[in-house]
Structure formats: structure tokens, C-alpha cells
Amino acid sequence: MFGVRYIKSNPTTYLIHYHGESVVREGAGLSFFYYEPVSSLVRIPLKSVDVPFVFSEVTADFQPITVQGQVTYKIAKPKQLASMLDFSVNRFGGYESDDPEMLKERLVNTAQVLTRSVIGQMNMKSALISADEIVEEVTQRLRADNSIQTLGVEILSISVLSLQPTPEMARALESEAREDLQSQSDEAIYRRRNASVEQERIIKENELNTEIAIEQKRRKIQETKMAARIAIEEERQKLIEKKVENDRKEADSKAYALEAMVKPLQGTDWRTLMAASAGNFEPELLIAMAFREMAENAGKIGELNMSPDLLTSLLKSNRKKQ
Numbered sequence: 022m023f024g025v026r027y028i029k030s031n032p033t034t035y036l037i038h039y040h041g042e043s044v045v046r047e048g049a050g051l052s053f054f055y056y057e058p059v060s061s062l063v064r065i066p067l068k069s070v071d072v073p074f075v076f077s078e079v080t081a082d083f084q085p086i087t088v089q090g091q092v093t094y095k096i097a098k099p100k101q102l103a104s105m106l107d108f109s110v111n112r113f114g115g116y117e118s119d120d121p122e123m124l125k126e127r128l129v130n131t132a133q134v135l136t137r138s139v140i141g142q143m144n145m146k147s148a149l150i151s152a153d154e155i156v157e158e159v160t161q162r163l164r165a166d167n168s169i170q171t172l173g174v175e176i177l178s179i180s181v182l183s184l185q186p187t188p189e190m191a192r193a194l195e196s197e198a199r200e201d202l203q204s205q206s207d208e209a210i211y212r213r214r215n216a217s218v219e220q221e222r223i224i225k226e227n228e229l230n231t232e233i234a235i236e237q238k239r240r241k242i243q244e245t246k247m248a249a250r251i252a253i254e255e256e257r258q259k260l261i262e263k264k265v266e267n268d269r270k271e272a273d274s275k276a277y278a279l280e281a282m283v284k285p286l287q288g289t290d291w292r293t294l295m296a297a298s299a300g301n302f303e304p305e306l307l308i309a310m311a312f313r314e315m316a317e318n319a320g321k322i323g324e325l326n327m328s329p330d331l332l333t334s335l336l337k338s339n340r341k342k343q
Contacts, residue, residue, distance in 0.1 A: 024057045026112065030064065035099040037063040047100065057112060064110045065099040069177055074129045078137045084145035084190060088136055090156075090181040092128050092163075098173030105172055124172065131169060132179065135162045145186060146194075152181045 029052035030036045037047040039061040046053065049067060073091045080086055096102050106120035139158045140148050160179045163169060169176065186194065
């Protein structure tokens with residue numbers, strides 16, 4: 022009534038009440054009456070705002086990539102922003118200009134320019150897998166941008182939701198990745214088979230080493246047995262040599278004793294020996310010795326007569342002995 026109106030704001034809205042060029046009141050969550058014909062109201066939201074974006078950029082290898090994400094910001098210095106853009110409201114609470122929307126466009130355009138400078142230094146494959154690096158680099162550059170600081174805007178975060186190549190390039194990359202995976206699978210199969218062959222070779226080698234060790238043990242046992250037999254034969258040979266030596270010494274001893282016994286009788290006539298041992302000879306031996314003596318003196322004997330009884334007795338005695 023009569024141009025007096027009432028306005029109320031919530032805690033996330035910053036109000037500035039101008040009377041002419043002078044600021045009457047300002048702050049968040051204000052409520053007051055004002056006289057509309059001489060007043061101007063500026064309403065600046067203080068809450069965080071998410072601004073989505075989608076744009077296409079070209080990588081260092083001249084491949085287009087579609088970047089989709091959002092910029093989250095809030096107005097840290099509302100009075101400074103009010104001096105740069107028109108956030109004044111009309112009697113119905115709507116903005117009198119398009120500057121609030123232009124702020125979002127400026128942020129998106131600045132983010133796009135910075136993203137272009139980052140992606141333009143990467144090839145397509147690196148860019149597709151480097152979302153975190155791109156976000157970190159663009160965030161730092163956007164926060165340090167002079168135009169953003171002049172507006173009094175604080176960049177809270179930048180999110181990259183997706184990085185997409187063209188459909189043709191996506192199919193080519195999928196095919197290449199599929200071939201790489203197939204190659205890796207073949208390589209894994211080859212390594213597995215190679216490992217299996219290597220394990221089999223190790224097993225065979227261990228078996229051969231075991232057989233060699235067994236044969237070495239057997240040879241060692243045979244050598245031990247042979248050495249034992251050789252030692253036994255050597256001992257036996259020593260025993261035989263000792264026995265032969267002992268037998269030779271015994272024979273030499275007997276020969277020496279016999280020689281010593283016979284030596285005194287050498288040169289003695291057998292008749293003398295017969296006479297000395299006359300009582301020890303058998304009759305047949307005595308008769309034989311008598312015949313020998315007669316044979317030696319056959320030239321002196323004119324005629325010799327032998328009785329049949331003597332011959333018969335000699336023959337009977339010989340048969341008894343046989």
C-alpha cells in the first residue's frame with residue numbers, strides 16, 4: 022500500500038537494500054519493509070550451485086573427446102559480485118536481468134578453456150584414463166583464474182562424469198583392447214604351458230638325479246664289496262705265502278736234520294752197516310743182500326746150488342706181503 026512493501030529472505034540468500042546509491046542494509050536472512058519507488062533490492066544466493074556442462078575437445082593426436090561433468094561453486098563475496106553483475110530483483114521477486122545465468126555460462130566457458138589446455142597436451146588414450154588428473158589440474162587453474170576471483174566466486178569442486186570418444190573411435194579402441202586382452206590371454210596360456218613344461222623338466226631332472234644317485238650308491242656298494250674281497254684275497258695270499266714259507270722252512274729243517282743224520286754215515290761200507298744192524302733186518306732182505314754179494318763175486322764162484330725149499334719159502338713170503 023502506497024508503495025511500501027515487505028521482503029523476507031532465508032539464511033542462504035544475501036540481500037542488499039539500496040536507497041539511491043547508498044546501501045541501507047545488507048546481510049543474509051534479512052526481513053524488512055521498504056519503500057519501492059526509491060529502493061533497489063539485490064538478491065544473491067549464498068548456497069552452493071551445481072552447473073553441469075558437456076563439451077567436446079580435441080586431444081594432442083587430433084581425436085575428439087566429449088567431456089561431461091559439473092562445476093560446483095558458491096558466492097563468497099556477494100557485494101563484490103553485485104558490483105560486477107546485476108542481481109537486482111523486481112517487485113515480483115524475479116531477476117531484472119540475465120546476469121545470474123551469465124555467471125553460470127562464464128564459469129562453464131572458463132572451465133572449458135582450461136580443460137582444453139589440459140586435454141590438448143594428452144593423446145586420446147591418456148586422456149580417457151586420466152580423469153582424476155584432468156579434474157585436479159582444471160580445479161587448480163580455475164580457482165586461480167583472475168576473472169573468477171574478481172567475481173567473488175569460490176570454486177568448490179569440479180567433477181568429470183565421463184570422457185567419451187566418437188562412436189567409431191570407441192569401437193576401434195574396443196577392438197584394440199579386445200585384441201590386447203586376447204594377446205594377454207594367449208600369453209598367459211603360453212606362460213602356463215611353459216611353466217608346466219618347466220615343472221615337468223624339473224621333475225624329470227629330479228628323477229634322473231635320483232637314478233644317478235641310486236646308481237652311485239650301488240657302485241659304491243659294489244666297490245666296497247670288491248674292496249673287501251680284494252682285502253680278503255690279499256690276506257689269503259699273505260697266508261698262503263706265509264704257509265709256503267713255513268713249509269719251506271720245515272722242509273729245509275727236515276733236510277738239514279736228515280743231512281746231519283746221514284753225513285756221519287757217508288763213506289761207510291754197506292756191509293759194515295749191515296753188520297751193525299744185523300739183528301734189525303728181515304730174513305728176505307738178508308737173503309737179497311747175500312744174493313747181491315754173490316753176484317758181485319760171481320767170477321770167484323765156480324758152481325752155485327740153490328735148494329727148491331729156499332725158493333719156495335721166498336715166494337710164499339712175497340705172497341703174504343702182497
